[in-house]
Amino acid sequence: MSRCYLRYWAGWQLSLPLMSLLLSSIVTGCNNQASSPPPAPQVETVASPSDRSKVVTTFLPMYWFTKAVAGEAAQVEILVPPGTEVHEYQATPANVQAIATADVLVKNGLGLEEFLEDTVKNAGNSKLKQVEASQGIKPVTEISPVEETTSEEEHGHGHEHAEGNPHVWLDPVLAQKQVNNIRDGLIAADPQNKATYTTNAANYIQQLQALDREFRQRLQKYPNCTFVTFHDAYPYLAQRYKLKQVAVVEIPEDQLSPQDIQRAIAAVKKYNVKAVFGEPGTDNRLLKNLSQDLNLTFRPLDPLETGETNPQYYFTAMKANLKSLEAGCQ
Numbered sequence: 267m268s269r270c271y272l273r274y275w276a277g278w279q280l281s282l283p284l285m286s287l288l289l290s291s292i293v294t295g296c297n298n299q300a301s302s303p304p305p306a307p308q309v310e311t312v313a314s315p316s317d318r319s320k321v322v323t324t325f326l327p328m329y330w331f332t333k334a335v336a337g338e339a340a341q342v343e344i345l346v347p348p349g350t351e352v353h354e355y356q357a358t359p360a361n362v363q364a365i366a367t368a369d370v371l372v373k374n375g376l377g378l379e380e381f382l383e384d385t386v387k388n389a390g391n392s393k394l395k396q397v398e399a400s401q402g403i404k405p406v407t408e409i410s411p412v413e414e415t416t417s418e419e420e421h422g423h424g425h426e427h428a429e430g431n432p433h434v435w436l437d438p439v440l441a442q443k444q445v446n447n448i449r450d451g452l453i454a455a456d457p458q459n460k461a462t463y464t465t466n467a468a469n470y471i472q473q474l475q476a477l478d479r480e481f482r483q484r485l486q487k488y489p490n491c492t493f494v495t496f497h498d499a500y501p502y503l504a505q506r507y508k509l510k511q512v513a514v515v516e517i518p519e520d521q522l523s524p525q526d527i528q529r530a531i532a533a534v535k536k537y538n539v540k541a542v543f544g545e546p547g548t549d550n551r552l553l554k555n556l557s558q559d560l561n562l563t564f565r566p567l568d569p570l571e572t573g574e575t576n577p578q579y580y581f582t583a584m585k586a587n588l589k590s591l592e593a594g595c596q
């Protein structure tokens with residue numbers, strides 16, 4: 267991977283002289299064509315990378331949606347590294363620096379980004395415009411049963427959902443609302459690029475609508491399909507497609523304790539559970555054994571809190587989720 271990166275970097279360095287050669291030949295060509303009046307310095311009116319708005323986003327889904335809307339019209343950065351858990355994230359000095367020099371900050375809201383409170387204060391950026399992607403979305407506090415582990419109480423993590431469940435990006439319909447909010451925020455901060463933001467947002471929303479249709483079509487065969495997860499991430503998705511999530515919540519979410527497994531067994535017995543879903547990357551051996559013992563299917567379900575930075579990755583991961591849900595609910 268690092269070798270690829272080096273090669274890419276070398277390519278970039280090589281291409282710089284080539285690019286300036288190309289640019290100067292274009293400019294020369296223009297000069298030759300323009301006869302009497304001196305050519306207008308058009309190049310100066312085009313925003314150079316440093317003139318673009320700087321937009322910082324909190325975690326991956328906010329980065330995808332913002333990058334999809336901004337395209338190349340703004341400089342988009344991410345605060346929480348793509349492989350890092352957002353729920354327990356601790357801000358770094360680099361994050362404070364990034365916010366201090368940003369024009370816009372895009373966040374999910376609904377209490378997800380607890381690390382922002384002090385970080386924004388410490389950045390002391392009075393011109394910073396904040397965009398809350400979940401604005402206007404009615405949060406749910408209790409759609410699905412949540413079987414909390416004792417360790418959660420010990421960690422005092424009950425505050426996470428004080429403002430409602432934050433995982434709205436996992437519903438392709440609510441994701442459209444988030445994209446619209448981000449579009450409006452970018453336009454308010456940078457009206458010059460309104461046309462670009464509007465077109466880009468419309469294209470991404472069209473994809474989200476197609477994804478929603480696909481989810482509806484393929485999941486309508488399994489009304490009230492009840493599944494167990496180990497992250498209370500899917501109440502909006504379940505509500506949208508008439509499924510039922512029973513969440514067994516353990517923080518940190520990447521390690522399952524024997525108590526979690528006991529909770530899961532109890533939940534499976536209590537509710538009419540069809541499938542058990544674990545997160546990609548978790549230690550699933552225990553869960554696989556558990557599912558086999560209970561005669562249930564076990565599949566991965568991705569909360570999309572980690573992954574690749576390409577905005578199209580949302581669709582890749584969501585289609586994989588659809589496949590898992592379909593297979594689990596059969």
Ligand SMILES: [Zn+2]
Pocket residue numbers: 353433497498499569571
């Ligand atoms: Zn989460």
